[in-house]
Amino acid sequence: GGVQKHRFWETQPVGQFKDLGDSSLPEGPIEPPTPLSDVRPDPYGLPSAYEWSTCDISDPSVCLEVYTLLTNNYVEDDENMFRFNYSKEFLQWALRPPGFFPSWHIGVRVKSTKKLVAFITGIPARLRVRDEVVRMAEINFLCVHKKLRSKRLAPVMIKEVTRRVHLENIWQAAYTAGVVLPTPIATCRYWHRSLNPKKLIDVGFSRLGARMTMSRTIRLYKLPDATVTPGFRKMELRDVPEVTRLLRGYLARFAVAPDFDEDDVEHWLLPTENVVDSFLVESPVTHEITDFCSFYTLPSSILNNPNYTALKAAYSYYNVTTKTPLLQLINDALIVAKQKDYDVFNALDVMENEGFLKELKFGPGDGQLHYYLYNYRIRNALHPSELGLVLL
Numbered sequence: 001g002g003v004q005k006h007r008f009w010e011t012q013p014v015g016q017f018k019d020l021g022d023s024s025l026p027e028g029p030i031e032p033p034t035p036l037s038d039v040r041p042d043p044y045g046l047p048s049a050y051e052w053s054t055c056d057i058s059d060p061s062v063c064l065e066v067y068t069l070l071t072n073n074y075v076e077d078d079e080n081m082f083r084f085n086y087s088k089e090f091l092q093w094a095l096r097p098p099g100f101f102p103s104w105h106i107g108v109r110v111k112s113t114k115k116l117v118a119f120i121t122g123i124p125a126r127l128r129v130r131d132e133v134v135r136m137a138e139i140n141f142l143c144v145h146k147k148l149r150s151k152r153l154a155p156v157m158i159k160e161v162t163r164r165v166h167l168e169n170i171w172q173a174a175y176t177a178g179v180v181l182p183t184p185i186a187t188c189r190y191w192h193r194s195l196n197p198k199k200l201i202d203v204g205f206s207r208l209g210a211r212m213t214m215s216r217t218i219r220l221y222k223l224p225d226a227t228v229t230p231g232f233r234k235m236e237l238r239d240v241p242e243v244t245r246l247l248r249g250y251l252a253r254f255a256v257a258p259d260f261d262e263d264d265v266e267h268w269l270l271p272t273e274n275v276v277d278s279f280l281v282e283s284p285v286t287h288e289i290t291d292f293c294s295f296y297t298l299p300s301s302i303l304n305n306p307n308y309t310a311l312k313a314a315y316s317y318y319n320v321t322t323k324t325p326l327l328q329l330i331n332d333a334l335i336v337a338k339q340k341d342y343d344v345f346n347a348l349d350v351m352e353n354e355g356f357l358k359e360l361k362f363g364p365g366d367g368q369l370h371y372y373l374y375n376y377r378i379r380n381a382l383h384p385s386e387l388g389l390v391l392l
């Protein structure tokens with residue numbers, strides 16, 4: 001209808017709701033690149049009390065400011081009971097991959113007090129969309145302080161990160177959000193596997209099932225003390241070349257997936273304490289690496305609970321099986337997560353995850369995660385199982 005539902009997004013080169021169903025529109029870039037000399041050289045205007053501030057995440061004091069802003073103002077669940085609590089180490093990992101641009105870590109400060117009140121980031125990535133490998137920016141950590149909401153600051157942040165990405169001759173982006181915007185390329189659901197059901201029920205994350213006692217519930221989610229797959233071990237630096245080969249071969253089957261090289265695999269998948277854990281199966285006979293699984297660590301703050309402050313959550317990342325049954329491999333990942341005292345193991349219904357969710361006692365979450373591309377049209381929305389991409 002004529003009413004403007006998305007005043008900002010309707011001005012952007014993204015799939016528009018009005019275009020849905022118009023199969024005459026070609027798949028690919030929506031707008032051509034601009035000559036670099038035509039990219040706005042100066043930052044967008046902010047309200048006079050605020051200033052742009054490029055944030056050097058490697059500076060501990062700046063990293064702490066970013067951590068604190070996100071801890072108090074980032075994404076909450078629909079019932080405002082939990083808020084993501086990305087750790088400082090996680091932010092350093094997430095924002096400094098090979099080839100990152102410091103200028104893409106963008107903050108907004110109050111001029112008078114220098115208080116950090118907003119943030120948005122980009123990192124470079126090579127994403128394959130069907131048969132095209134496209135250099136993109138992955139946009140994340142968009143956050144405006146709770147006290148500055150609904151002042152149209154987000155569109156300015158988005159335009160500024162877009163401008164800085166354009167200056168590096170990159171014209172596409174990928175991002176995910178729990179909100180519906182023009183226009184998702186895929187809509188995923190997330191699922192949760194209880195590891196510490198008593199705590200999850202105490203904090204209101206889960207509810208005791210009908211006709212279920214607490215002891216019956218604890219028994220239902222019980223896991224073995226040790227992993228069962230022969231040759232299952234932590235990934236090490238020497239495994240990077242083989243894991244890269246294994247992962248590239250596997251991701252080729254999805255319509256959208258990262259085009260990882262060895263440097264990317266070393267950064268994103270080599271275990272980092274309390275940030276990302278990865279395991280592989282080395283055949284005891286041939287010493288070939290046949291399977292791989294990984295999860296990242298993202299706790300959530302528990303808001304307003306007298307007994308607990310944090311929920312320790314693991315999130316399924318990239319998994320590949322060529323020999324071990326997927327159910328068995330992921331169950332070993334659950335066993336390791338339980339050993340490491342995680343309360344819950346989360347997974348999206350992307351890649352082949354649907355094949356293990358119900359079987360391994362995951363329960364459906366209460367929301368959706370929408371995937372988006374900027375300045376790149378996909379003719380028809382993808383099924384989650386066509387996505388080979390997990391954004392942090």
Ligand SMILES: CCCCCCCCCCCCCC(=O)CSCCNC(=O)CCNC(=O)[C@H](O)C(C)(C)COP(=O)(O)OP(=O)(O)OC[C@H]1O[C@@H](n2cnc3c(N)ncnc32)[C@H](O)[C@@H]1OP(=O)(O)O
Pocket residue numbers: 005006007008009010073074075076137139140141142143144145148149150151152153154155158161162165166170171172173174175176177178179181374375
């Ligand atoms: C070629 C390179 C291109 C690079 C750029 C690519 C694009 C990258 C895009 C960014 C990807 C980020 C990915 C990411 O970080 C992962 S999604 C997590 C986003 N962050 C949070 O949810 C944290 C808590 N919320 C907030 O801090 C604020 O509510 C935010 C800052 C979300 C909006 O602040 P606000 O004070 O509540 O709102 P106004 O300033 O008044 O602005 C309202 C306008 O903002 C639109 N909006 C709301 N939420 C959005 C969201 N999550 N993405 C995109 N747009 C979003 C909304 O539709 C409206 O536009 P419309 O009128 O057209 O509908």
Ligand SMILES: CN(C)Cc1n[nH]c2ccc(-c3ccc(F)cc3OCCn3ccnc3)cc12
Pocket residue numbers: 075076077078082083084140176177178190191300315346347348365367368369391392
């Ligand atoms: C992806 N990355 C961009 C962060 C992000 N932004 N917006 C989101 C909305 C949902 C999920 C999500 C993804 C996977 C999952 F298993 C559970 C999730 O949210 C549960 C609800 N919740 C929100 C906060 N605390 C709990 C992530 C995100």
